[in-house]
Amino acid sequence: MSNSLSRVMAMLRHIPRHPRKIDTNALSRRLERAGYTISIRSIQRDLNDLSCILPLVADNGRPQGWSWQADADPFHLPFLDPQAALTFHLVQRHLSALLPESTLDYLAPWFRTATAVLEANDHGVTRWPDKVRVLPRGLRLRSPPIDPGVHATLYDALLRERQVTIRYLPRQATAPKEYVVHPLGVVARDTVIYLVCTMRNFTDVRQLALHRMRSAIMLDEPCNRPEGFDLDAYIADGAFGYSESGDTIQLEARFTSDAAAHLFEYPLADDQRIVPDGTGAVRVSATVLDTKELRWWLLGFGDQVTVLGPPRLRDRMRDTVAGMAAAYGLMTASVA
Incomplete structure (x- = not known):
């Protein structure tokens, strides 16, 4: 050369x-x-x-x-191959909601090139997008709309580590309120995207749904990050499980064999134990976080699960079931 x-x-x-x-x-x-x-x-x-x-x-x-040029197609040597084109296509399809607007704009030429490569090549990998689907667990809900300007501003502020003034409509409020927030991270949970942040000069970490934000203005002031904050640790501590007590509990429950089948492959915790109880059912024990999500999960099994302990959880489940029975006009016997 x-x-x-x-x-x-x-x-x-x-x-x-x-x-x-x-x-x-x-x-x-x-x-x-x-x-x-x-x-x-x-x-x-x-x-x-x-x-x-x-x-x-x-x-x-x-x-x-x-x-x-901003809209120029990427200059590649060697040219984008089908495997790389497929990767760009999947990023565009599945990760667009999680990427900053500036990043999406920057990647737009690669997305166009990737589409052209996949359409031009008669290769097995080019048909891969038609063969793969990502399905959520449970009932599929529609994603609430997010203001594009709010989305772009928050992600830009998160990248630059800047404070943001937002107008936010809390649940059940009739008018939005103005807050200054310090962005710490973004978490996508099911169909909702949350901004993890602190507010004003407080250090307690909050979660704000992006679709409830009516406006966002990035400020010049740097955001204040709580000392030692780690997004993964925050999530692992049950922040998105809607904590009831913030404690771990020793769950004891009787499952039908069918209801417990998936727990052999996907255990609740490292210390999970499953023991047959001699009646065709099994007894499951595990150390888990005490969260609303745990209770919703248990209630989803209906009469295939009976919570045995701890007493506080058993009482809460009993009261919920009694309330459901009353709502359906059924008489319930007193349960000790």
């Missing part, structure tokens, strides 16, 4: 996509570090020539900045 061609290829790799830019002085320094010695005048001449055949643009700044 000629030295001039390898130098041109090295130079093109350092040119960012608009609105970012790089000037000839910076390009000269980067090329010099890569082992290429060339004058700034020669770099300028190369860029002018290349802009006639490639989607390169220059601004009127001093020094002049160069960029790939």
Whole structure:
């Protein structure tokens, strides 16, 4: 390969996509570090020539900045292969709601190229998107609409670690309220996306649903992150399980064999034990977090599960079942 061609290829790799830019002085320094010695005048001449055949643009700044056009198709050597195109396609289909707007805009040319590659290739991998589906557990609910401006602002603030002023409509409120929040993370749970944050100067961590936000303005002030905060630890502590007591409990329950079948493959906890009780049913014990989600899960089995302990959970389940029976007009016997 000629030295001039390898130098041109090295130079093109350092040119960012608009609105970012790089000037000839910076390009000269980067090329010099890569082992290429060339004058700034020669770099300028190369860029002018290349802009006639490639989607390169220059601004009127001093020094002049160069960029790939914002909507230019990616310049690939080698060309995007079907496996890579499939990856971009799946990212666009399944992760768009979790990516910042700026990232999606940046990836848009790759998405277009990926679609073109998949449509142009008669290859097994190109038909993969028609063969794979991701299904949620339980009843499928529709995702609530999120204001695109709010979505973009919050994700940008999360990237830049900046505070945000939001207008938020709390559940059952009639008018939105204004808050200053410190973004810490984003969690997608089922069909709802939550902003994990602190508010004003408080340190307690909150969850705010994005679809309840009516506006968002990013501020110049940096966000304050609680010392030692870790998003994974926050989730593991049951934050999204809607904690009842915040404690772990020793669950004891009698399951029918059919209801407990999946627990052999997907245990509730590392210390889970399943023991036949001699009646065709099994007794399940495990250390779990005391959450509303646990109770919803147990109630979902109906009469196939009987909670034996701890007493507080058994009493709550008994009261719920009694309330359900009353709602359906049924008489219930007193249960000890």
